[in-house]
Structures are given as C-alpha cells and as structure tokens.
Amino acid sequence: MRIAIASDHAAIALKAELAEWLRSQGHDVNDLGPATEDRVDYPDFGYKLADAVASGAVERGIALCGSGIGISIAVNRHPALRCALVSEPLSAALAREHNNANAIALGARLTGADMAKACVEAFLNTEFGGGRHEGRVAKLSSPSLTSDKGQAR
Amino acid sequence: MRIAIASDHAAIALKAELAEWLRSQGHDVNDLGPATEDRVDYPDFGYKLADAVASGAVERGIALCGSGIGISIAVNRHPALRCALVSEPLSAALAREHNNANAIALGARLTGADMAKACVEAFLNTEFGGGRHEGRVAKLSSPSLTSDKGQAR
Numbered sequence: 001m002r003i004a005i006a007s008d009h010a011a012i013a014l015k016a017e018l019a020e021w022l023r024s025q026g027h028d029v030n031d032l033g034p035a036t037e038d039r040v041d042y043p044d045f046g047y048k049l050a051d052a053v054a055s056g057a058v059e060r061g062i063a064l065c066g067s068g069i070g071i072s073i074a075v076n077r078h079p080a081l082r083c084a085l086v087s088e089p090l091s092a093a094l095a096r097e098h099n100n101a102n103a104i105a106l107g108a109r110l111t112g113a114d115m116a117k118a119c120v121e122a123f124l125n126t127e128f129g130g131g132r133h134e135g136r137v138a139k140l141s142s143p144s145l146t147s148d149k150g151q152a153r
Numbered sequence: 154m155r156i157a158i159a160s161d162h163a164a165i166a167l168k169a170e171l172a173e174w175l176r177s178q179g180h181d182v183n184d185l186g187p188a189t190e191d192r193v194d195y196p197d198f199g200y201k202l203a204d205a206v207a208s209g210a211v212e213r214g215i216a217l218c219g220s221g222i223g224i225s226i227a228v229n230r231h232p233a234l235r236c237a238l239v240s241e242p243l244s245a246a247l248a249r250e251h252n253n254a255n256a257i258a259l260g261a262r263l264t265g266a267d268m269a270k271a272c273v274e275a276f277l278n279t280e281f282g283g284g285r286h287e288g289r290v291a292k293l294s295s296p297s298l299t300s301d302k303g304q305a306r
Contacts, residue, residue, distance in 0.1 A: 039285075041288060041289045041292055042289060043289060043292035043293050044292070066247075066251070067237075067244055067247045067248070067251065067252075069237040069238075069239075069244065069247060069248050069251070069252050069254070070251065070252050070289060070293075072225075072229075072237075072238070073229050073235050073236065073237075073252065073293055074292075074293060076225075076226050076229035076230065077229065077230075077232065077293070079230065082226050083226065084220075084222040084225075084226075084238070085222075085225070085237070085238045086222075087240065090263065091220055091222065091240075091260070091263065094219075094220045094222060095220070095222050098219070098220065098222070098223060099220075099222050099223050099226065101222070107244070110243065110244065132192075135194060136194045136195060136196060136223060139194055139196035139197070139227075140196050140223075140226055140227060140230070
C-alpha cells in the first residue's frame with residue numbers, strides 16, 4: 001500500500017521505526033519529514049500529510065506528534081481527510097470500519113512503538129463497513145453542511 | 154463555566170451522566186442533543202457543537218459518540234475548534250496545555266463514565282501553556298495556510 005508518514009520533532013524516532021517496519025512488509029512509504037530533530041510546527045506537517053492523501057499520491061496517512069492531538073486536528077482541517085487519534089488497535093479498527101478513516105494519528109510520548117505498530121496494523125487491515133456508515137462519512141466532507149461563513153466542512 | 158455537550162445515539166447515557174455531574178458542580182451546561190436513542194448522524198451533532206463554541210455561546214464543548222472518532226473529525230472541520238479525542242486524563246490535560254483545545258471527544262463504548270469524568274475534569278481545569286505553543290495553535294486556524302482549492306484551514 002502507498003502510505004505517507006509525517007510527524008513533528010517529538011516523534012522523529014517513532015516515525016523512523018514505523019517507516020522501516022512498513023517498508024519491511026513491502027509497503028511503499030513516503031516519509032514527509034521532518035528529517036531532523038530541529039523544532040518544527042506540527043500543523044505544517046499535518047497539512048502536508050493531508051495534501052498527500054487528498055491528492056491520491058498515497059492511499060493512507062500516518063500522523064505523529066508528542067500527544068498525537070495537535071497533528072490530528074491539523075489533518076482533519078482538510079475535508080477529504082478522516083483522521084482518528086488512537087492509542088490502541090480497537091479504535092484503529094473502528095476508525096476504518098465505521099469512519100472509513102484514511103489517516104491515523106498517534107502520540108509518540110504516550111503510545112509505545114509496539115502498541116503503535118498494532119494500531120497501524122489494525123488501521124491498514126480493516127475494511128470500511130459501509131451500509132449505515134456511508135451517509136455519516138459523506139456528511140464529513142459535504143460542503144452542503146456548511147452552516148456559515150464559507151468555511152469548508 | 155458555560156459548556157455545550159452533544160453526542161449521537163450511542164452516547165446518550167454518558168451525555169446525561171456528564172451533564173448532570175457538571176451541573177452539580179455549578180457549570181452552565183447546554184445539552185445540544187439528541188434527546189432520544191433514535192439513530193442520528195454524528196456529524197450533525199458535531200457541527201452543532203462546533204457552532205456553539207465558535208459563536209462564543211459556550212466556552213468549551215464536549216463531543217461524544219460510540220468511539221469518539223467520528224464526532225471528533227466533525228468538530229475539527231471547523232477552523233475555530235480544536236477538539237482532542239481522549240481516553241485518559243493526561244491527554245485531556247495536554248490538549249489544553251499544548252493545543253489550547255476548546256473541545257474534547259470521548260468514546261462512550263470505549264471509555265467508562267468515571268474515566269470520562271476524569272478526562273473532563275482535566276480538560277476544564279488545565280490552562281493553556283502559551284509560549285512556543287502559541288504559533289502552532291495559530292496555524293491551526295490560519296487561512297494563510299490554505300495551500301489549495303479554497304479549503305478552510
């Protein structure tokens with residue numbers, strides 16, 4: 001699968017470990033950075049990841065920061081992205097089954113590497129359930145739901 | 154504090170319990186629904202909650218659904234909202250300290266009522282740390298970061 005991964009400086013080590021692990025499984029991993037531990041702003045890398053998924057360049061995105069919170073908010077600013085912040089694999093599987101998530105966020109300072117791998121595995125290997133979930137997922141990107149001020153939602 | 158709370162049908166019971174508990178502490182709680190267990194779509198209630206916070210009608214929002222994932226995505230569609238999906242109080246506190254979160258999401262089928270209360274307590278009682286976090290938080294709502302297609306970010 002074509003997968004993009006992005007983080008902030010707090011999650012560089014987890015990003016490297018996940019990227020190597022995914023490549024060893026045959027996935028095509030696009031590491032969007034950062035490449036060093038210099039301080040960066042998580043929104044910049046969240047937006048980069050969102051663009052990679054939304055453009056179709058990759059099928060799925062993995063977003064990492066210290067807690068996972070900041071970058072998950074950034075990714076979800078994009079109406080085409082459905083990013084679930086998770087810390088255990090049940091949520092990662094539900095994100096696919098119910099929400100057709102195309103990205104997950106993990107907190108490198110809160111979730112250990114093996115648990116992160118279990119989350120990514122569930123995220124990559126669970127199919128969207130469709131059915132009653134379809135209409136709800138559609139509403140997450142429907143501009144007709146914009147209630148005010150021309151904001152995209 | 155003025156607090157809005159909204160959910161889908163899966164989280165009606167947790168919504169009622171949290172609303173009563175918050176009122177017993179003197180908070181002004183606006184329950185945005187739903188009022189019954191009839192099936193609803195979480196995006197509708199997530200958008201309602203986002204509007205209540207963005208308009209200034211309330212200071213904070215609490216968003217609930219089965220996993221918390223769907224409604225957290227919906228709330229974060231609004232550029233003025235910073236909603237953290239949490240399952241334990243450390244994340245709820247970090248969401249305030251680092252991300253100046255104005256909403257949290259909880260999964261009623263995954264997080265028990267007492268743990269949810271501990272999360273809400275941390276969310277309501279932790280101050281934003283400011284400093285280096287200011288610029289990052291600003292980037293979460295800056296339209297100048299819109300990189301394409303007129304999408305709000």
